[in-house]
Amino acid sequence: MNIQIINGPNLNLLGVREKSIYGSADFESYLADLQQHFTDINISYYQSNVEGEIINKLHEIGFIYDGIVLNAGAYTHTSIAIADAIAAINTPVIEVHVSNVYKREEFRHHSMLAASCKGVITGFGLNSYRLGIESFLLNINS
Numbered sequence: 792m793n794i795q796i797i798n799g800p801n802l803n804l805l806g807v808r809e810k811s812i813y814g815s816a817d818f819e820s821y822l823a824d825l826q827q828h829f830t831d832i833n834i835s836y837y838q839s840n841v842e843g844e845i846i847n848k849l850h851e852i853g854f855i856y857d858g859i860v861l862n863a864g865a866y867t868h869t870s871i872a873i874a875d876a877i878a879a880i881n882t883p884v885i886e887v888h889v890s891n892v893y894k895r896e897e898f899r900h901h902s903m904l905a906a907s908c909k910g911v912i913t914g915f916g917l918n919s920y921r922l923g924i925e926s927f928l929l930n931i932n933s
């Protein structure tokens with residue numbers, strides 16, 4: 792099984808940015824733990840701060856991979872273009888967030904992407920990514 796994790800803007804600063812909200816672990820260390828945990832799964836990782844690059848990555852793997860775990864950061868709340876890309880591809884996408892966006896500012900309560908995704912996981916810290924991967928293993932996405 793091939794799973795792609797895509798992180799959007801500012802998520803390269805996990806472990807550094809707003810630690811009280813996002814925690815102090817950096818994503819690369821967490822990714823290594825994930826890869827050790829899911830030994831039967833090929834987990835690829837991509838991060839970009841650029842909307843068009845995230846769309847290009849969705850196009851590139853969206854007809855090949857078995858699942859995509861996407862944290863689009865603030866583009867979640869603004870990007871019709873990423874929503875259209877998710878709708879255009881075949882691979883199911885799970886939207887994830889580190890923080891519980893519903894406990895935060897109102898502008899974070901709306902996702903432009905959620906309606907095009909199979910599901911949304913929010914508020915479990917970095918383990919939101921693990922839960923996203925687990926959902927593909929449970930085969931509850933079709």
Ligand SMILES: O=C1C[C@@](O)(C(=O)O)C[C@@H](O)[C@@H]1O
Nearest residue numbers: 801862864865888889890899
């Ligand atoms: O950059 C982010 C991170 C986030 O997606 C999260 O993982 O909690 C939540 C977004 O509202 C925010 O813009």
